[in-house]
Amino acid sequence: MILSGTEIDRMVQASSIVIEPYHKACLEPNSYGFHLGADLIEYHGGAIDPHLELQFRRHTIGDDGFLFIPGRFYLGHTYEVIGGIDYASELYANLSTAMCGVFIQTSAPLGHTGAVIRWTLEITVAQAVRLYPRMRIGKVCFWENYGEIGAYGGRYTGSSSVVPSRIIEDRAL
Template sequence: MILTGPEIDLRVKSGEIDIDPFDPALLSPNSYDFHLGDTVGWYSEQRLDCARDNAFEIHTIPPEGMVLAPERIYLAATAERIGSDHFVPIIRARSSVARLGLFVHVTADLIDIGSHNHLTMQLHAVQPVRVYPNLRIGQVTFWTVQGDIVLYDGKYQGAQQAMPSQIHRDFEGR
Protein backbone atom coordinates (compact mmCIF):
# COMPACT_ATOMS: atom_id res chain seq x y z
CA MET A 1 0.00 0.00 0.00
CA ILE A 2 1.03 3.57 -0.66
CA LEU A 3 1.37 6.04 2.21
CA THR A 4 -0.75 9.18 2.16
CA GLY A 5 0.78 12.64 2.50
CA PRO A 6 -0.29 12.95 6.15
CA GLU A 7 1.18 9.50 6.87
CA ILE A 8 4.48 10.47 5.19
CA ASP A 9 4.55 13.50 7.50
CA LEU A 10 4.02 11.29 10.57
CA ARG A 11 6.68 8.81 9.46
CA VAL A 12 9.23 11.58 8.82
CA LYS A 13 8.57 12.92 12.32
CA SER A 14 8.96 9.41 13.81
CA GLY A 15 12.25 8.87 11.94
CA GLU A 16 10.94 5.99 9.80
CA ILE A 17 11.30 8.06 6.63
CA ASP A 18 14.39 10.13 5.92
CA ILE A 19 13.80 13.36 3.94
CA ASP A 20 16.35 16.06 4.64
CA PRO A 21 15.60 18.88 4.37
CA PHE A 22 11.88 18.27 4.92
CA ASP A 23 9.17 20.86 4.24
CA PRO A 24 5.56 19.84 5.02
CA ALA A 25 4.38 22.29 2.32
CA LEU A 26 5.76 19.85 -0.28
CA LEU A 27 3.41 17.04 0.77
CA SER A 28 0.71 15.98 -1.70
CA PRO A 29 -2.19 13.58 -1.10
CA ASN A 30 0.11 10.54 -1.53
CA SER A 31 3.62 11.84 -2.28
CA TYR A 32 6.31 14.35 -1.41
CA ASP A 33 7.83 16.74 -3.99
CA PHE A 34 11.62 16.85 -4.27
CA HIS A 35 14.06 19.25 -5.92
CA LEU A 36 16.82 19.03 -8.46
CA GLY A 37 20.22 19.61 -6.89
CA ASP A 38 22.65 22.20 -8.24
CA THR A 39 24.75 19.91 -10.44
CA VAL A 40 24.19 17.67 -13.44
CA GLY A 41 26.55 15.13 -14.95
CA TRP A 42 26.99 13.25 -18.19
CA TYR A 43 29.26 10.71 -19.77
CA SER A 44 32.15 12.23 -21.72
CA GLU A 45 32.15 9.61 -24.47
CA GLN A 46 29.51 8.75 -27.05
CA ARG A 47 29.92 4.99 -26.71
CA LEU A 48 29.50 3.51 -23.24
CA ASP A 49 30.77 0.11 -22.09
CA CYS A 50 29.11 -1.95 -19.34
CA ALA A 51 32.38 -3.76 -18.56
CA ARG A 52 34.44 -0.66 -17.74
CA ASP A 53 34.31 2.57 -15.78
CA ASN A 54 33.04 5.22 -18.22
CA ALA A 55 34.38 8.78 -18.12
CA PHE A 56 31.87 11.03 -16.35
CA GLU A 57 31.89 14.76 -15.68
CA ILE A 58 29.80 16.88 -13.32
CA HIS A 59 28.82 20.49 -14.00
CA THR A 60 27.17 23.15 -11.86
CA ILE A 61 23.76 24.28 -13.10
CA PRO A 62 24.02 28.08 -13.37
CA PRO A 63 21.27 30.27 -11.86
CA GLU A 64 20.05 31.07 -15.38
CA GLY A 65 19.52 27.36 -15.97
CA MET A 66 20.95 24.73 -18.28
CA VAL A 67 19.38 23.33 -21.44
CA LEU A 68 19.21 19.53 -21.56
CA ALA A 69 19.49 18.16 -25.09
CA PRO A 70 17.59 15.07 -26.27
CA GLU A 71 20.59 13.10 -27.54
CA ARG A 72 22.07 12.19 -24.16
CA ILE A 73 21.32 10.94 -20.68
CA TYR A 74 22.00 13.29 -17.79
CA LEU A 75 22.51 12.21 -14.20
CA ALA A 76 21.53 14.57 -11.42
CA ALA A 77 20.94 14.18 -7.70
CA THR A 78 17.99 15.26 -5.64
CA ALA A 79 18.63 18.25 -3.40
CA GLU A 80 17.11 16.21 -0.56
CA ARG A 81 18.54 13.12 1.09
CA ILE A 82 15.75 10.52 0.84
CA GLY A 83 15.40 6.98 2.15
CA SER A 84 13.77 4.60 4.59
CA ASP A 85 14.54 1.39 6.45
CA HIS A 86 10.79 0.70 6.71
CA PHE A 87 9.22 1.69 3.37
CA VAL A 88 10.14 1.45 -0.32
CA PRO A 89 10.51 4.85 -2.03
CA ILE A 90 9.58 5.20 -5.71
CA ILE A 91 10.43 8.37 -7.63
CA ARG A 92 8.60 9.92 -10.55
CA ALA A 93 8.51 13.22 -12.39
CA ARG A 94 5.99 15.79 -11.29
CA SER A 95 3.26 15.90 -13.94
CA SER A 96 4.14 19.53 -14.75
CA VAL A 97 7.71 18.47 -15.57
CA ALA A 98 6.59 15.39 -17.53
CA ARG A 99 4.33 17.62 -19.64
CA LEU A 100 7.50 19.36 -20.84
CA GLY A 101 8.82 16.01 -22.10
CA LEU A 102 11.40 15.54 -19.35
CA PHE A 103 11.84 12.01 -18.04
CA VAL A 104 13.15 12.20 -14.47
CA HIS A 105 14.07 8.58 -13.85
CA VAL A 106 13.94 6.87 -17.29
CA THR A 107 13.50 3.35 -15.86
CA ALA A 108 15.12 3.15 -12.41
CA ASP A 109 12.35 4.52 -10.23
CA LEU A 110 12.46 1.89 -7.47
CA ILE A 111 14.71 2.83 -4.54
CA ASP A 112 15.85 -0.10 -2.39
CA ILE A 113 14.67 -0.22 1.20
CA GLY A 114 17.58 0.87 3.39
CA SER A 115 19.06 3.14 0.73
CA HIS A 116 19.62 6.68 2.07
CA ASN A 117 21.00 9.04 -0.57
CA HIS A 118 20.70 12.14 -2.57
CA LEU A 119 18.98 10.04 -5.21
CA THR A 120 20.45 9.90 -8.70
CA MET A 121 17.89 10.73 -11.37
CA GLN A 122 18.40 9.71 -14.99
CA LEU A 123 17.16 12.75 -16.88
CA HIS A 124 16.20 12.52 -20.54
CA ALA A 125 14.59 15.35 -22.51
CA VAL A 126 12.33 14.57 -25.47
CA GLN A 127 13.17 18.03 -26.83
CA PRO A 128 15.51 20.70 -25.47
CA VAL A 129 14.35 21.84 -22.03
CA ARG A 130 15.90 24.31 -19.58
CA VAL A 131 16.24 23.20 -15.95
CA TYR A 132 17.25 25.23 -12.92
CA PRO A 133 18.98 24.46 -9.63
CA ASN A 134 16.44 23.66 -6.91
CA LEU A 135 13.65 23.08 -9.49
CA ARG A 136 10.74 21.12 -7.97
CA ILE A 137 11.26 18.29 -10.42
CA GLY A 138 9.80 15.09 -9.01
CA GLN A 139 7.85 13.30 -6.35
CA VAL A 140 8.56 10.35 -4.11
CA THR A 141 5.99 7.87 -2.89
CA PHE A 142 6.49 5.38 -0.07
CA TRP A 143 5.17 1.82 -0.13
CA THR A 144 4.74 -0.71 2.64
CA VAL A 145 6.58 -4.02 2.41
CA GLN A 146 5.56 -7.57 3.16
CA GLY A 147 8.07 -10.15 4.35
CA ASP A 148 11.48 -10.00 5.96
CA ILE A 149 13.32 -6.73 5.36
CA VAL A 150 16.90 -6.90 4.08
CA LEU A 151 18.39 -3.40 4.00
CA TYR A 152 20.30 -2.15 0.98
CA ASP A 153 24.06 -1.98 1.48
CA GLY A 154 25.24 -1.60 -2.10
CA LYS A 155 27.67 0.39 -4.17
CA TYR A 156 25.54 3.56 -4.31
CA GLN A 157 24.82 3.82 -0.56
CA GLY A 158 25.44 7.28 0.92
CA ALA A 159 25.69 9.12 -2.41
CA GLN A 160 25.74 12.88 -2.03
CA GLN A 161 25.83 13.67 -5.74
CA ALA A 162 24.83 11.98 -8.99
CA MET A 163 26.53 8.61 -9.29
CA PRO A 164 27.46 7.21 -12.70
CA SER A 165 26.84 3.54 -13.42
CA GLN A 166 28.97 1.11 -11.43
CA ILE A 167 27.86 -1.91 -13.48
CA HIS A 168 31.49 -2.54 -14.46
CA ARG A 169 32.05 -3.76 -10.88
CA ASP A 170 29.80 -6.72 -11.72
CA PHE A 171 32.47 -7.84 -14.22
CA GLU A 172 35.42 -7.55 -11.80
CA GLY A 173 36.74 -10.82 -10.47
CA ARG A 174 35.21 -12.96 -13.20
Protein backbone atom coordinates in the same frame (compact mmCIF):
# COMPACT_ATOMS: atom_id res chain seq x y z
CA MET B 1 0.35 -0.41 0.29
CA ILE B 2 1.31 3.17 -0.65
CA LEU B 3 1.47 5.77 2.12
CA SER B 4 -0.74 8.85 2.03
CA GLY B 5 0.77 12.31 2.36
CA THR B 6 -0.41 12.60 5.95
CA GLU B 7 1.18 9.22 6.74
CA ILE B 8 4.44 10.31 5.07
CA ASP B 9 4.42 13.36 7.36
CA ARG B 10 3.75 11.17 10.39
CA MET B 11 6.58 8.77 9.44
CA VAL B 12 9.02 11.66 8.89
CA GLN B 13 8.17 12.90 12.40
CA ALA B 14 8.66 9.32 13.73
CA SER B 15 12.05 9.02 11.88
CA SER B 16 10.83 6.03 9.82
CA ILE B 17 11.24 8.14 6.66
CA VAL B 18 14.05 10.63 6.05
CA ILE B 19 13.56 13.73 3.89
CA GLU B 20 16.15 16.46 4.53
CA PRO B 21 15.46 19.28 4.16
CA TYR B 22 11.78 18.66 4.78
CA HIS B 23 9.00 21.13 4.02
CA LYS B 24 5.43 20.15 4.83
CA ALA B 25 4.24 22.32 1.91
CA CYS B 26 5.79 19.74 -0.48
CA LEU B 27 3.45 16.97 0.70
CA GLU B 28 0.99 15.68 -1.90
CA PRO B 29 -1.92 13.22 -1.46
CA ASN B 30 0.35 10.14 -1.90
CA SER B 31 3.84 11.58 -2.29
CA TYR B 32 6.36 14.27 -1.44
CA GLY B 33 7.61 16.72 -4.10
CA PHE B 34 11.41 16.71 -4.35
CA HIS B 35 13.79 19.18 -5.97
CA LEU B 36 16.70 19.06 -8.41
CA GLY B 37 20.22 19.29 -7.03
CA ALA B 38 22.92 21.38 -8.73
CA ASP B 39 25.32 18.67 -9.94
CA LEU B 40 25.09 16.84 -13.29
CA ILE B 41 27.04 14.14 -15.09
CA GLU B 42 27.01 13.73 -18.87
CA TYR B 43 28.72 10.75 -20.53
CA HIS B 44 31.04 11.34 -23.49
CA GLY B 45 33.65 9.44 -25.46
CA GLY B 46 31.48 7.26 -27.68
CA ALA B 47 29.92 3.93 -26.84
CA ILE B 48 29.73 2.79 -23.24
CA ASP B 49 31.50 -0.51 -22.61
CA PRO B 50 30.65 -2.11 -19.24
CA HIS B 51 34.21 -3.50 -19.05
CA LEU B 52 35.86 -0.08 -19.31
CA GLU B 53 35.84 2.98 -17.06
CA LEU B 54 33.10 5.42 -18.05
CA GLN B 55 34.10 8.76 -19.54
CA PHE B 56 32.00 11.67 -18.28
CA ARG B 57 32.00 15.38 -17.56
CA ARG B 58 30.57 17.09 -14.54
CA HIS B 59 28.41 20.20 -14.80
CA THR B 60 27.02 22.50 -12.13
CA ILE B 61 23.59 24.04 -12.64
CA GLY B 62 23.96 27.73 -11.82
CA ASP B 63 21.26 30.15 -10.81
CA ASP B 64 20.67 30.90 -14.52
CA GLY B 65 19.79 27.23 -15.09
CA PHE B 66 21.17 24.59 -17.44
CA LEU B 67 19.85 23.88 -20.92
CA PHE B 68 19.13 20.15 -21.33
CA ILE B 69 19.41 19.05 -24.96
CA PRO B 70 17.42 16.22 -26.63
CA GLY B 71 19.44 13.17 -27.60
CA ARG B 72 21.74 13.51 -24.60
CA PHE B 73 21.54 11.63 -21.34
CA TYR B 74 22.16 13.32 -18.02
CA LEU B 75 22.48 12.14 -14.47
CA GLY B 76 21.31 14.60 -11.84
CA HIS B 77 20.43 14.21 -8.19
CA THR B 78 17.79 15.08 -5.67
CA TYR B 79 18.43 18.20 -3.63
CA GLU B 80 17.00 16.36 -0.65
CA VAL B 81 18.41 13.34 1.12
CA ILE B 82 15.52 10.87 0.87
CA GLY B 83 14.86 7.35 2.05
CA GLY B 84 12.73 5.00 4.04
CA ILE B 85 14.16 3.43 7.16
CA ASP B 86 11.11 1.16 7.29
CA TYR B 87 9.66 1.75 3.80
CA ALA B 88 10.67 1.30 0.17
CA SER B 89 10.59 4.48 -1.91
CA GLU B 90 9.82 5.16 -5.55
CA LEU B 91 10.73 8.28 -7.53
CA TYR B 92 8.83 9.78 -10.47
CA ALA B 93 8.76 13.02 -12.44
CA ASN B 94 5.91 15.27 -11.44
CA LEU B 95 3.23 15.95 -14.05
CA SER B 96 4.32 19.54 -14.71
CA THR B 97 7.86 18.35 -15.43
CA ALA B 98 6.73 15.46 -17.64
CA MET B 99 4.38 17.73 -19.60
CA CYS B 100 7.46 19.77 -20.63
CA GLY B 101 9.06 16.62 -22.06
CA VAL B 102 11.41 16.02 -19.11
CA PHE B 103 11.71 12.39 -18.09
CA ILE B 104 13.41 11.21 -14.92
CA GLN B 105 13.76 7.76 -13.44
CA THR B 106 12.25 5.95 -16.41
CA SER B 107 14.13 2.73 -15.73
CA ALA B 108 15.22 2.64 -12.07
CA PRO B 109 12.63 4.32 -9.83
CA LEU B 110 12.79 1.87 -6.89
CA GLY B 111 14.60 2.89 -3.73
CA HIS B 112 15.30 -0.02 -1.45
CA THR B 113 14.36 0.07 2.21
CA GLY B 114 17.22 1.58 4.19
CA ALA B 115 18.77 3.51 1.28
CA VAL B 116 18.84 7.09 2.59
CA ILE B 117 20.75 9.18 0.05
CA ARG B 118 20.62 11.98 -2.48
CA TRP B 119 19.15 9.96 -5.35
CA THR B 120 20.84 9.97 -8.73
CA LEU B 121 18.23 10.89 -11.36
CA GLU B 122 18.20 9.65 -14.98
CA ILE B 123 17.24 12.70 -17.05
CA THR B 124 16.31 12.87 -20.73
CA VAL B 125 14.32 15.53 -22.54
CA ALA B 126 12.08 15.46 -25.63
CA GLN B 127 12.85 19.09 -26.45
CA ALA B 128 15.36 21.62 -25.16
CA VAL B 129 14.39 22.58 -21.60
CA ARG B 130 16.12 24.85 -19.10
CA LEU B 131 16.07 23.50 -15.57
CA TYR B 132 17.13 25.25 -12.39
CA PRO B 133 18.69 24.06 -9.14
CA ARG B 134 16.22 23.49 -6.31
CA MET B 135 13.20 23.54 -8.66
CA ARG B 136 10.56 20.91 -7.94
CA ILE B 137 11.14 18.17 -10.48
CA GLY B 138 9.61 15.00 -9.11
CA LYS B 139 7.82 13.14 -6.40
CA VAL B 140 8.70 10.29 -4.12
CA CYS B 141 6.20 7.84 -2.72
CA PHE B 142 6.71 5.24 -0.02
CA TRP B 143 5.57 1.64 0.08
CA GLU B 144 5.02 -0.66 3.03
CA ASN B 145 7.07 -3.85 2.91
CA TYR B 146 5.60 -7.32 3.24
CA GLY B 147 7.87 -10.07 4.51
CA GLU B 148 11.27 -9.85 6.11
CA ILE B 149 13.07 -6.56 5.42
CA GLY B 150 16.66 -6.71 4.30
CA ALA B 151 18.39 -3.36 4.70
CA TYR B 152 20.01 -1.84 1.61
CA GLY B 153 23.76 -2.31 1.46
CA GLY B 154 24.35 -1.81 -2.26
CA ARG B 155 27.14 -0.04 -4.06
CA TYR B 156 25.41 3.34 -4.01
CA THR B 157 25.15 3.44 -0.20
CA GLY B 158 26.05 6.85 1.17
CA SER B 159 25.65 8.78 -2.10
CA SER B 160 25.85 12.48 -1.30
CA SER B 161 25.57 13.75 -4.88
CA VAL B 162 25.18 12.43 -8.42
CA VAL B 163 27.26 9.33 -9.14
CA PRO B 164 28.09 7.69 -12.47
CA SER B 165 27.02 4.14 -13.18
CA ARG B 166 29.01 1.44 -11.49
CA ILE B 167 28.17 -1.03 -14.25
CA ILE B 168 31.82 -2.06 -14.41
CA GLU B 169 31.18 -3.95 -11.16
CA ASP B 170 28.57 -6.14 -12.92
CA ARG B 171 30.46 -9.12 -14.25
CA ALA B 172 28.88 -11.93 -16.22
CA LEU B 173 28.35 -15.17 -14.28
